[in-house]
Amino acid sequence: MEALRIKGLSKNFGGVSAVDNISFGVEIGERLVIIGPNGAGKTTLFNLINGQLPATSGRIYFLGKDITAMPTHSRAHLGQARAFQIISLFLNLSVLDNALLALHGTKPYRFKLFRPINHYKLISDKVQETLKELDLWEKKDELVKNLSYGEQRRMEIGLSLALQPKLLLLDEPSAGLTMEECSGIIDMIKNLGLDITVIIVDHDMDLVFGVAERIIVLHYGQIIADGAPEQIQADPRVKEIYLGIEE
Amino acid sequence: MKTASQEAFSRPRQGQRINLAPHVAGVVILVILPAFLSSYIQSVMTRFLIFALFAMGYNLAFGCAGLISLGHAAYFGAGGYTIAVIKLHYGSDLFWVGAPLGILVATLVAAMFGIIALRVSGIYFLLVTFALGQLLYSVAWNVSWLNTPGMQGIAGLSLPTVGIAGFTLNTTSFYYLVLLVSLICFYLLFRITNSPFGRAIVGIREGEARMRSLGYNTWLYKYIAFVISGAFAGIAGVLFGYYNYLISPTHLGVGTSFLPMCMAIIGGAGTFLGPVIGAAVIIFVELFASIMTPERWPLILGGLFVLAIMFAREGIGVYLWRLWNKVSHHYGSTKN
Amino acid sequence: MEQFIINLLNGLSYGMVLFMIASGMSVVMGAMNIINLAHGVLYMIGGYVGWTIAVKFGAPFVLGLLAGGLAAGFTGLMLERGFLRHLYKQPNEQVLLTFGFVYILTNLSLWVWGGWPRMPFTAKFLSGSFEILGRAYPKARMATIIIGLVMAIVLWWLQDKTRVGSMVRAGMDNKEMAMGLGINMERVFALVFFVASFIAGLGGVLGAQLLGVYNTLGLEILLLALIVVIVGGVGSVQGALLGGILIGVIDAFGRALFPKLAMFTMYFTMIIILLVRPSGLLGRRV
Numbered sequence: 096m097e098a099l100r101i102k103g104l105s106k107n108f109g110g111v112s113a114v115d116n117i118s119f120g121v122e123i124g125e126r127l128v129i130i131g132p133n134g135a136g137k138t139t140l141f142n143l144i145n146g147q148l149p150a151t152s153g154r155i156y157f158l159g160k161d162i163t164a165m166p167t168h169s170r171a172h173l174g175q176a177r178a179f180q181i182i183s184l185f186l187n188l189s190v191l192d193n194a195l196l197a198l199h200g201t202k203p204y205r206f207k208l209f210r211p212i213n214h215y216k217l218i219s220d221k222v223q224e225t226l227k228e229l230d231l232w233e234k235k236d237e238l239v240k241n242l243s244y245g246e247q248r249r250m251e252i253g254l255s256l257a258l259q260p261k262l263l264l265l266d267e268p269s270a271g272l273t274m275e276e277c278s279g280i281i282d283m284i285k286n287l288g289l290d291i292t293v294i295i296v297d298h299d300m301d302l303v304f305g306v307a308e309r310i311i312v313l314h315y316g317q318i319i320a321d322g323a324p325e326q327i328q329a330d331p332r333v334k335e336i337y338l339g340i341e342e
Numbered sequence: 343m344k345t346a347s348q349e350a351f352s353r354p355r356q357g358q359r360i361n362l363a364p365h366v367a368g369v370v371i372l373v374i375l376p377a378f379l380s381s382y383i384q385s386v387m388t389r390f391l392i393f394a395l396f397a398m399g400y401n402l403a404f405g406c407a408g409l410i411s412l413g414h415a416a417y418f419g420a421g422g423y424t425i426a427v428i429k430l431h432y433g434s435d436l437f438w439v440g441a442p443l444g445i446l447v448a449t450l451v452a453a454m455f456g457i458i459a460l461r462v463s464g465i466y467f468l469l470v471t472f473a474l475g476q477l478l479y480s481v482a483w484n485v486s487w488l489n490t491p492g493m494q495g496i497a498g499l500s501l502p503t504v505g506i507a508g509f510t511l512n513t514t515s516f517y518y519l520v521l522l523v524s525l526i527c528f529y530l531l532f533r534i535t536n537s538p539f540g541r542a543i544v545g546i547r548e549g550e551a552r553m554r555s556l557g558y559n560t561w562l563y564k565y566i567a568f569v570i571s572g573a574f575a576g577i578a579g580v581l582f583g584y585y586n587y588l589i590s591p592t593h594l595g596v597g598t599s600f601l602p603m604c605m606a607i608i609g610g611a612g613t614f615l616g617p618v619i620g621a622a623v624i625i626f627v628e629l630f631a632s633i634m635t636p637e638r639w640p641l642i643l644g645g646l647f648v649l650a651i652m653f654a655r656e657g658i659g660v661y662l663w664r665l666w667n668k669v670s671h672h673y674g675s676t677k678n
Numbered sequence: 679m680e681q682f683i684i685n686l687l688n689g690l691s692y693g694m695v696l697f698m699i700a701s702g703m704s705v706v707m708g709a710m711n712i713i714n715l716a717h718g719v720l721y722m723i724g725g726y727v728g729w730t731i732a733v734k735f736g737a738p739f740v741l742g743l744l745a746g747g748l749a750a751g752f753t754g755l756m757l758e759r760g761f762l763r764h765l766y767k768q769p770n771e772q773v774l775l776t777f778g779f780v781y782i783l784t785n786l787s788l789w790v791w792g793g794w795p796r797m798p799f800t801a802k803f804l805s806g807s808f809e810i811l812g813r814a815y816p817k818a819r820m821a822t823i824i825i826g827l828v829m830a831i832v833l834w835w836l837q838d839k840t841r842v843g844s845m846v847r848a849g850m851d852n853k854e855m856a857m858g859l860g861i862n863m864e865r866v867f868a869l870v871f872f873v874a875s876f877i878a879g880l881g882g883v884l885g886a887q888l889l890g891v892y893n894t895l896g897l898e899i900l901l902l903a904l905i906v907v908i909v910g911g912v913g914s915v916q917g918a919l920l921g922g923i924l925i926g927v928i929d930a931f932g933r934a935l936f937p938k939l940a941m942f943t944m945y946f947t948m949i950i951i952l953l954v955r956p957s958g959l960l961g962r963r964v
Contacts (some may be wrong), residue, residue, distance in 0.1 A: 145555060171557030179555075185548040196545045199538050211536040258556075310456030410770060412777070458949055461956040465713050469904045470952060476901050477945045484938075571800055596897060600777070607774070637788070644781025651775045652761065655768075 098123045098262055098292035099144070104153030106139055106316075113139040115316035116153070123261075124289035128295045128303050131313035132336065137296040138180055140313070141266050144294075145177045146170050158261060172201050174261030178251045178268060180296075186240035187213050190231050190250070193239055194222045197254040225257040245276035252283060262292045269299040281305045304328075364666060365615075372521055381513040385585075388517045390625045391524045392581045393601065397609070397617035398531055399574025400602035406535065408547035410468045412599050413475025416455060417572035419594035420478070421579025422553045423488060424448070424494035426589045431487075437502035441580050448576020449569060451478070456568040460561060475599050482591040484500075495590025496578030500583050520581050527574060530619075534570065535614060543567050561603040574603075604643065608650045610657025619659045680811045685930045687810075691819040693926020694826025695888065698881035699899055700906035702874035707868050708913025711769050715776040716757065718900030719783040724750040724879025725891035726787060729796045739801030740814050743883045750879025751872045753783070758871040763864070768871060775885075784896045795892035804887070818887040825884060829877070833915045844923035905948045911961020920960055 099121040106114040114136045121127055129137050141149040144155060146167035153165045162170055185193050191228040198218050199205045207215075226232040229250055231242075239247060252268055265284075269277045277299060284293060284306050297303055303310065303324075310327045318335050319325075327333055372391075375385045396418055403409040424447045425440035434440070459470045482488050482495070490496050501511040504519075511519065534540050546553045546560050553560050583589045592598060601624065602617070609620025627646065631639040650657070703717045724746035732742030757779060765771045797806075800818040801885075807814040882891070889895075910921020925944055932943030951958065 119456040123359075147551065166559070167554040168557050168559045171555060172584075177555045179552070183555075185545060185552070188544070188548060192541065192545075196541060196553070197556055199542070200553070200558055205538050205542055205558065208540075209533045209537055211533075215538070247428055320567045367885075383680045410774075456954055461952050465769065466908075466956075468773065469713065469908060473901060473904055473908070473945065473948060477942075480941050480945070527681075600781075602776070632881050638785060641785035641789075644778045644785070646760070647778035648775060648782065651778065652764065655771065 097121060098122065098125065098158060100156040102154045102156070104143060105151045106143055106148060106153065107151045112316050114143065117316070117318055119311065119318065119321060121292055121294065123292055125292055126306055126308040127294045127311065128307035129311045129313060130293065130298070130303060135313040136316040137313055138266060139175070141264050141296060145175055145264055175264065176258045176260035176262070177254050177264040178266060179189050180266040180270065182251055184239045184247055184251055189236050189238055190226065190242070191222070191235040193250070194226055194254060198222055198225070198257060201258065215324065221257065222280040225253065229253040231258070239297060244271050245273065247337070248272060248276070249279065252280065256287070260291060262294070265295045267297050268295065269297055269302045277302060352564030369525065370493065376517055377514070378558045384513050384517045386629060388520050388585055391520050391620055392578050392585060392672045393414065393605065393625060394618040394621040395524050395527055396575055396578035397602040397605040397621050398528060399571050399578065401606045401611055401617045402531065402534070402574070403568050403571035404603065404606050405616070406540065406558070407543045407564055408425040409564060409568060410465070411471040412468050412596060412603065413455070413471035413473070414572070414575050414602055415594050415596070415598035416475040416478045417452045417575035417590065418579035418582065418598060419482070420448040421445060421576035422583035422589040422593055423482065423496070425501055425580050425583045427488065429499055430490060430496050435500065437504050440502060444580035445573055445576045448579060449573040452572020456565050456572070460565055462569070472596060472599070475594060475596060479591045479595040482594050495588060497588045499583055499587045499589065516584070523577065523581065527577060531574070532614065539563070604647050608646065608657060610659030612656060613659040613663060616657045619662065620657065623658065680813050683811060684813060684815065685934050686927065687815060687819065687823070689927030689930030690923060691822045692888065692930060694822050695881055695885040695921040695925040696902055696906050697919050697922030698828055698829060698877055698884065698928050699903045700910065700922055701915055702877040703903050704874060704907050704912050704914065704918045706871060706874045707907070710867055712762065712772040713776070714754070714874070715904060716779040716783060717774060718898065719751040719780050719787070719896035720754055720875045720878040721882040721885065721899045722770050722891065722895040723753055723783065723787060724882030725886045725895065726791050727879070728883030729799060729891050733796070733799050734892060739804070743880060746883035747876045747879040750882065751876035754875025754878070755868065755872045758868055780896055780900070785892065788893050793893055796886070796890050798887055798890045821926050822887060828919060830915060830919050837915050905944050908958060909951050911958025917958060917960035921958070
């Protein structure tokens with residue numbers, strides 16, 4: 096069974112085709128990185144996979160199931176987790192509250208009306224464990240907006256991981272980070288188990304080549320190259336439209 | 343919705359018992375003091391509690407979920423009209439019949455209106471809730487079954503009977519009934535707010551897209567919060583019907599809908615007890631105005647509201663809470 | 679058949695008044711992302727001032743029209759410059775603020791003009807009726823239809839064909855970008871608000887020919903405007919026009935065919951639109 100299968104996926108906005116008849120598959124445990132110039136459709140593709148946008152045409156299969164029409168929250172229950180391009184943590188809430196909400200999302204007691212939220216020991220323990228691993232337990236009552244950008248980014252990804260997802264979608268995880276912070280993220284990703292499939296969109300070449308087993312290059316909503324990192328590096332078309340510009 | 347408010351919002355941390363003191367004191371005052379005051383003051387206190395309840399229920403949708411509703415009087419009035427209709431057409435005053443039915447009707451109206459209103463969000467939600475409230479106002483105005491013959495609304499209501507032979511409620515005992523109901527409701531709201539559901543509602547207000555990604559069915563949460571909020575408005579409306587001896591279409595209209603919003607903003611929509619403080623302020627000023635300049639009351643109310651929005655957006659409640667914190671920390675440190 | 683035409687004309691004239699009210703609200707909504715809930719009160723102030731000039735002082739109706747528009751325009755401008763401007767990045771607070779002003783301005787109007795309603799009034803040359811298909815039809819209503827259409831054309835031209843219109847539409851889509859291009863968005867907003875309020879005031883005087891002026895107009899008109907905007911869609915003159923005409927005609931036929939149901943035909947239409955197409959008939963996707 097594949098983790099993800101995209102068939103003939105398209106997304107049109109008015110007359111513009113942001114994603115144009117894309118098809119590809121992703122094996123379970125694969126580390127796929129999607130690159131391409133700005134406006135190539137990378138974030139749109141993520142929005143389609145995660146359900147923020149409805150597809151104009153085509154099908155999306157997640158772990159064998161057709162999720163094309165499924166709402167985002169159901170996809171989370173099937174095992175998708177996503178970190179957004181712009182940090183989407185709840186800035187005005189504390190680190191602890193953010194973690195509690197993140198970890199409750201797929202649990203049945205998220206609908207409970209009467210017991211206080213820290214009553215649910217399983218989750219509270221997991222929260223404590225996660226925050227300690229992220230070195231954020233000391234700051235648990237701090238508002239997220241008071242953390243440094245690097246800490247926020249680390250936290251967002253770290254929380255996504257704590258959900259033990261089957262598919263992790265990371266949208267530009269290195270954006271705005273220092274070299275040191277970035278290599279921290281690379282390590283985090285490298286330490287993930289093979290039961291998690293990881294798809295990353297990014298521009299930072301250290302991260303891309305440090306993590307990728309396979310690279311897909313998007314341009315104007317279409318796949319123009321798909322293969323191992325060495326292949327992509329050598330591909331003249333890619334050099335022309337993307338890596339060339341990087342220099 | 344800033345630092346201090348969120349702190350006030352969250353469950354008490356281990357060992358910090360200081361937080362309980364002002365609440366216990368408040369309850370004690372509410373229980374003991376009115377026994378020594380005139381029935382007029384008791385009546386004012388009753389009014390305060392009814393509107394505090396209305397505003398607290400409202401704030402579950404407004405402050406917690408960020409659903410700006412300008413038609414909540416629909417559920418308030420629905421509660422009031424239910425007990426009024428029961429009195430008018432079935433001749434019963436019984437609290438144990440009227441109240442549950444009133445809450446039920448209010449909840450049903452909120453359930454219906456919620457489905458329509460939640461088709462849109464943000465400011466449009468406000469417009470739709472406003473229009474729906476006015477719709478109900480129109481219905482109450484035009485449908486003769488909902489009116490005492492010869493007038494608008496239903497008159498001749500009175501304090502409820504509780505089914506104990508020979509015992510009738512008076513102003514004082516009704517006050518205590520309202521106090522009991524209010525305290526129970528405040529406690530329920532407290533539990534709901536701190537439950538996983540309540541925290542999820544706040545999360546949805548802060549970032550709906552992320553909440554969906556995390557697995558929350560955000561529409562459903564908003565809907566449930568809205569309906570619960572309508573139910574509490576209904577309880578307040580039932581009590582109001584008994585208290586006011588009269589229910590009229592005005593109590594379904596925007597003039598009444600505006601009040602809980604005003605109270606929530608003035609007292610602080612981000613704090614748990616903010617709406618209660620707001621209710622106290624408004625009821626008190628209203629009392630003052632009714633004695634001094636009754637025709638200018640809407641001007642005063644609007645003015646207070648505008649001032650609160652311009653200069654004290656977090657509400658008075660937050661400032662009081664910060665003040666209390668300073669005082670108790672000072673006291674704590676001198677103790678050491 | 680003649681009755682059908684009469685109802686249609688009634689619906690159109692009422693619809694034009696609705697259009698004028700709604701277009702101001704809708705454009706402000708689209709351009710500045712705020713809803714001015716005091717819009718109905720501006721209409722009312724326009725009507726009162728128009729009455730004072732045209733009836734109390736006996737000046738020509740056109741002067742009353744102008745005075746009403748200006749009074750509403752400047753009141754709106756004061757609201758924007760004095761208060762809304764300071765709540766720049768907080769659209770929710772802005773909207774709530776305007777609602778506070780509904781109370782303030784309504785009560786002030788009550789203070790100034792008293793609680794007694796003013797009867798419908800119009801220009802001398804517009805009083806009386808003329809013949810259509812063998813029936814008498816009020817000239818004032820006809821004039822309203824014509825003026826409404828003219829306004830619609832002018833506003834549409836402003837919106838789609840002029841530089842100012844483009845600036846407003848650019849600001850609607852991307853404020854920072856527009857500012858980066860050197861467009862003084864503050865001035866544009868103030869202008870938009872003034873024009874929208876002016877139109878509301880004009881609408882108030884024109885509407886006074888049909889409805890008169892009275893103290894509860896503030897909220898009544900707001901409600902009508904909201905229904906029109908919900909039905910027609912936000913942000914465009916065309917939406918306000920379609921919504922206004924549709925609601926006006928539905929209301930006119932509703933009253934003629936089911937007099938008991940009065941307002942409900944409008945609410946009914948609104949609810950259907952909300953359930954089926956929440957962004958309104960001509961609105962951008964909400």
